[in-house]
Amino acid sequence: MSLIPIRPGSPFGTQPERSDAARNRERLLQAARDLVAERGVDAVTMDMLACRADVGKGTVFRRFGSRAGLMMTLLSDAEAEFQREFIFGPPPLGPGAPPLERLIAFGEARIKYVEEYGELARAAAEHSPQNRHDAPPVVLWHRHIEMLLREAGLDRDPWLLALSLGATLDPERMLHSLRAHGVAPERLAASWRELVTRLLKDC
Amino acid sequence: MSLIPIRPGSPFGTQPERSDAARNRERLLQAARDLVAERGVDAVTMDMLACRADVGKGTVFRRFGSRAGLMMTLLSDAEAEFQREFIFGPPPLGPGAPPLERLIAFGEARIKYVEEYGELARAAAEHSPQNRHDAPPVVLWHRHIEMLLREAGLDRDPWLLALSLGATLDPERMLHSLRAHGVAPERLAASWRELVTRLLKDC
DNA sequence: ATAATAAGCGGACCGCAGTCCGTTTAGAAT
DNA sequence: ATTCTAAACGGACTGCGGTCCGCTTATTAT
Numbered sequence: 001m002s003l004i005p006i007r008p009g010s011p012f013g014t015q016p017e018r019s020d021a022a023r024n025r026e027r028l029l030q031a032a033r034d035l036v037a038e039r040g041v042d043a044v045t046m047d048m049l050a051c052r053a054d055v056g057k058g059t060v061f062r063r064f065g066s067r068a069g070l071m072m073t074l075l076s077d078a079e080a081e082f083q084r085e086f087i088f089g090p091p092p093l094g095p096g097a098p099p100l101e102r103l104i105a106f107g108e109a110r111i112k113y114v115e116e117y118g119e120l121a122r123a124a125a126e127h128s129p130q131n132r133h134d135a136p137p138v139v140l141w142h143r144h145i146e147m148l149l150r151e152a153g154l155d156r157d158p159w160l161l162a163l164s165l166g167a168t169l170d171p172e173r174m175l176h177s178l179r180a181h182g183v184a185p186e187r188l189a190a191s192w193r194e195l196v197t198r199l200l201k202d203c
Numbered sequence: 204m205s206l207i208p209i210r211p212g213s214p215f216g217t218q219p220e221r222s223d224a225a226r227n228r229e230r231l232l233q234a235a236r237d238l239v240a241e242r243g244v245d246a247v248t249m250d251m252l253a254c255r256a257d258v259g260k261g262t263v264f265r266r267f268g269s270r271a272g273l274m275m276t277l278l279s280d281a282e283a284e285f286q287r288e289f290i291f292g293p294p295p296l297g298p299g300a301p302p303l304e305r306l307i308a309f310g311e312a313r314i315k316y317v318e319e320y321g322e323l324a325r326a327a328a329e330h331s332p333q334n335r336h337d338a339p340p341v342v343l344w345h346r347h348i349e350m351l352l353r354e355a356g357l358d359r360d361p362w363l364l365a366l367s368l369g370a371t372l373d374p375e376r377m378l379h380s381l382r383a384h385g386v387a388p389e390r391l392a393a394s395w396r397e398l399v400t401r402l403l404k405d406c
Numbered sequence: 407a408t409a410a411t412a413a414g415c416g417g418a419c420c421g422c423a424g425t426c427c428g429t430t431t432a433g434a435a436t
Numbered sequence: 437a438t439t440c441t442a443a444a445c446g447g448a449c450t451g452c453g454g455t456c457c458g459c460t461t462a463t464t465a466t
Contacts, residue, residue: 018432021444045422056446061424122332127423129325133379160394163380167370176336177366191363198402221462224414248452259416264454330453 027053028063032074041071041119068131071124078117079137085109086144099152100200103165106144107192110169111185115178121171142166153203161199168192230256231266235277244274244322271334274327281320282340288312289347302355303403306368309347310395313372314388318381324374345369356406364402371395 017025031053035044046067050057064070072079086106091097093105114121125132132138146162154161167173169192177183220228234256238247249270253260267273289309294300296308317324328335335341349365357364370376372395380386 018443020432024444046424047422050446057423057448058425058427058446059444062444065424067423129375129379129383133376134383156397157390157394160380160386160390161398163376164371164394164398167373167376168367170370172332173336173366173370176332177363180332180337183363187360187363191360191367194359195364195367195402198404199398201401201404221413223462227414249454250452253416260418260453261416261455261457262414265414270453 024053024055024059025063028055028060029073032070036074036120041123046070066127068124068126068128071120072135075117075120075124078113082109082113083137083140099148100196103145103148103152103196103200104193106148107169107196108189110141111174111188111192114169114171114174115185118171118175118178122175125171138166141169149200152200154200165196165199168195227256227258227262228266231258231263232276235273239277239323244326249273269330271327271329271331274323275338278320278323278327281316285312285316286340286343302351303399306348306351306355306399306403307396309351310372310399311392313344314377314391314395317372317374317377318388321374321378321381325378328374341369344372352403355403357403368399368402371398 028049032044032049035049035052046060047057049070050060053060060070064073086093086102086109088094091105092101093109095102097105125135142162145165146158149158149161149165174188177188178185231252235247235252238252238255249263250260252273253263256263263273267276289296289305289312291297294308295304296312298305300308328338345365348368349361352361352364352368377391380391381388
């Protein structure tokens with residue numbers, strides 16, 4: 001399902017999960033989606049979730065590891081879809097277009113993603129620089145930007161430059177611009193376009 | 204003392220703090236510095252601080268408002284010094300040099316700042332997008348970058364562009380590169396130089 | 407000196423994320 | 437069907453940041 005397996009599911013040799021575990025997982029995911037829908041991401045507590053799903057608290061943490069892990073799980077379908085699009089999808093986001101256009105499209109797609117899932121994404125990164133910067137999806141985005149920079153001929157430490165560009169697209173930061181400062185998404189997109197266009201000029 | 208008054212001190216008409224309050228503030232700051240020195244920022248808890256300073260927990264929070272507030276207070280001298288340097292100090296960091304050189308110097312200074320105070324700065328921004336992005340010093344850095352961009356002739360939404368550049372210099376992010384990935388500070392500086400140089404080319 | 411008062415104080419208390427460990431149970435082996 | 441065992445479970449417990457509120461005390465006015 002996800003291109004990068006975010007949670008438990010099924011590495012290879014491992015036997016399938018027990019039936020009660022599967023049932024509880026479904027109950028938990030359903031309850032989590034309901035709670036997020038009716039109260040907002042930030043108001044959902046792990047106790048609340050355990051209670052609503054009618055399981056013990058230990059079960060919640062066994063399943064998701066942490067609050068951030070729960071949020072990642074809730075995001076994983078959207079995340080997988082996003083990954084599919086920029087890896088296999090049609091240009092300009094997917095392969096086929098020149099790198100500058102792909103970069104621009106990548107930024108625009110991220111902005112839309114943050115508009116829709118920003119709160120979840122923020123909660124999925126909270127309380128751990130490790131999760132924030134080295135979670136598999138983040139590393140993948142980073143590598144993708146780095147690859148596009150290389151393709152565009154930017155050979156001076158593209159890894160760090162990709163980190164800088166990634167910082168611009170950070171969910172918390174963009175969310176803050178959008179919500180706290182009322183910046184229009186189109187303006188964010190225009191600024192991103194301007195930024196990468198200038199960066200890649202004459203390479 | 205600080206150019207931007209970070210904590211309580213003395214707005215104008217307010218009478219000076221009571222003597223016992225002053226004494227407790229000194230005790231708290233001394234205890235906080237000691238604890239940070241001997242156990243590291245992340246290991247210092249508010250209870251621990253209250254206990255070491257021999258005051259009640261309520262007093263700690265009355266003084267600093269939150270853990271982040273405490274860390275900001277511990278940073279305020281270094282922060283004021285940094286502000287002085289890029290506002291009034293000698294070029295290329297201070298006024299007098301061309302904007303590109305000032306930008307480069309600003310990034311370099313921030314990198315040194317993070318090397319020295321990164322953990323404190325990270326802790327000062329934790330648990331609140333509000334504090335992270337709209338704290339007075341952050342706003343000041345942002346304005347400074349924006350001003351330099353304008354001076355350099357970059358007139359397409361310099362406010363948002365400054366936000367992007369600021370994101371690159373974010374303490375948590377740089378700290379993560381430095382510590383978790385072992386990136387040398389000189390490499391960070393070189394990447395920053397490359398980034399802003401390309402951005403300001405042909406303006 | 408005494409009284410009045412507001413700032414300051416302390417620590418019990420709360421909510422939340424995350425852990426621990428004794429108990430239950432699904433599913434395999436016989 | 438019975439036994440076995442490892443996975444799963446549940447909820448009491450811990451640690452931390454942060455709040456609340458009744459008590460204390462420095463300071464000012466009389």
